[in-house]
Amino acid sequence: MEELLEILENLKPGVDFPAQTDLIEDHILDSMSVVMLVGELNDAFDIEITPVDVVPENFKTVDAIYAMIQRLSDD
């Protein structure tokens, strides 16, 4: 989780990520940052996020992103 927060904070400095309830609706993650984030997560956690994983539900909150990483690491 800490590693994820670090990646997010590097991506968008100054955002209190754990406090956010909808990163997409509130335009914190736009189309560019989703692409960047996916690249970072793939590298950092050695997972492969496929297009079917790239849906708003998996990027809405820090917990949602974390849950997706967990799920993909188990595969």
Added chain:
Amino acid sequence: MKNILQFLEKSAIMHPDKILFADADKSVSYAEFLETAQAIGSAIAGMGLRNRPVAVLMPRCVEALSAMMGVVYSGNFYVVIDSEMPQVRVEKIFQTLQPAAVLLPREWQEARSAWAPEIPFLAYEACALSTVDCALLEQIRRSMVDTDPLYALFTSGSTGNPKGAVLSHKNVIAYSKWFTETFGITENTVFANQTPFYFSMSVSDVFGTMRAGATLHIIPKSLFSFPVKLIEFLNQRMVNTIYWVPSALCIVANWKVLDYVMPAHLKKILFAGEVMPVRQLNYWMDKLPDAMFANLFGPTETTDICTYYVVDRRFDNTDTLPIGKACDNCDVFIIGEDGREVPPGTEGELYVRGPFVGMGYYNDPEKTASAFVQNPLQSSYPERVYKTGDLVRENDRGELLYISRKDFQIKHMGYRIELSEIEAAAGAIPEITICAAVYDGERDRILLIYQGKRLKDAFLCQTLAQRLPAYMMPTHFIRVKAMPYNQNGKIDRAWLGKNYAALESESAPNPVS
């Protein structure tokens, strides 16, 4: 036909209840749209102004289109302003434009009206509820001619001062005739619009829709972050035709989204605005072998497009797609440095003549005079043609090939080099998702900026050396996590040109893998 609204009125009589425009949340029928546009038109017409610019400062939604056509009903012309544009740039545009009024959502009225206190900022909601004054609208229509301005579109000038190309009803009537006939746009067409209304490409799908009695769905921008959802949206809305920038098509190809979900109704894929990389086009063509693919080419100043190529054969990943031949009722020719037409196969500047050629730049006689010029091929009668600033040449099939912007062509080690050629060579490397070549004039070197898997410089040099002559080889490679895009969704080359130094220092000292 003298006024673009006549298409809307005719389509509204034929099928009043059909959906004309829809966005994520709402949709509007032909009859409803017509009434709202007439109400807005009546409200603005009451101010007594004719052929004056009215700025439309609205988010990308159905109401923005009602506002645009409302302005046209009032006998004025609209100028769509990017609602996310910083105040400084809006002020710059307003200095040139001196708009007669600004239409915007009520919730923005108070804050934004401080930007230009001398201009009336009108709430869209209030205008839309006005009573339609049929007599007044009719009187305005009678006095209008097809050479009256329909809209102005601001593009960035090389000096940093935006310039506003003015296009008339006549331009769009001629242009949309070609567009709908060439691509078979009919009342069965369902468009999914990607491009913003302050970008010339939207002229094609918006007016093509109105002219043909079709339907247009505005795609929420956020869907381009979630490509599977994007395709699902196309399927839900039964979209059969798209006209997008290549960068948007590349998002789908790079994610290999069509391996997971197919656009079930899609039959026509048109693109323009930047060079379409062949590798990503091939992905689309493999997945949709029966669909029509077409590469359209042209500047804002020729309404949207002046040449086009319907893809009729397969290309290698390292090839560049032709831009084809001139549109019907539009003529193009190539002028060399000596001011004469070049022999076939020789490169030169593309000129355009005919009814697609716009009126000039608003309040800018100097820039108008330098780009809208007398036809250099004849001096016997006045004939204004448009000098595109684009370098092209004809291939042996008689198709035009785009080379580069005249001011992008670089001289390096004594050679004239097209950066786009380097991009085509590098873009064919499977690990590279997307790339841009940038010339550093101060240090006389070529940089390749790419998004994709991290590659060793040695590997890149070796691979490119098989495809490019030595003098065209980039000497520096910069991997970025995401390519920057401008507000229209195209690769932001201007930004890259200014910021490559920062990117370089960022990406260089990276010991991790």
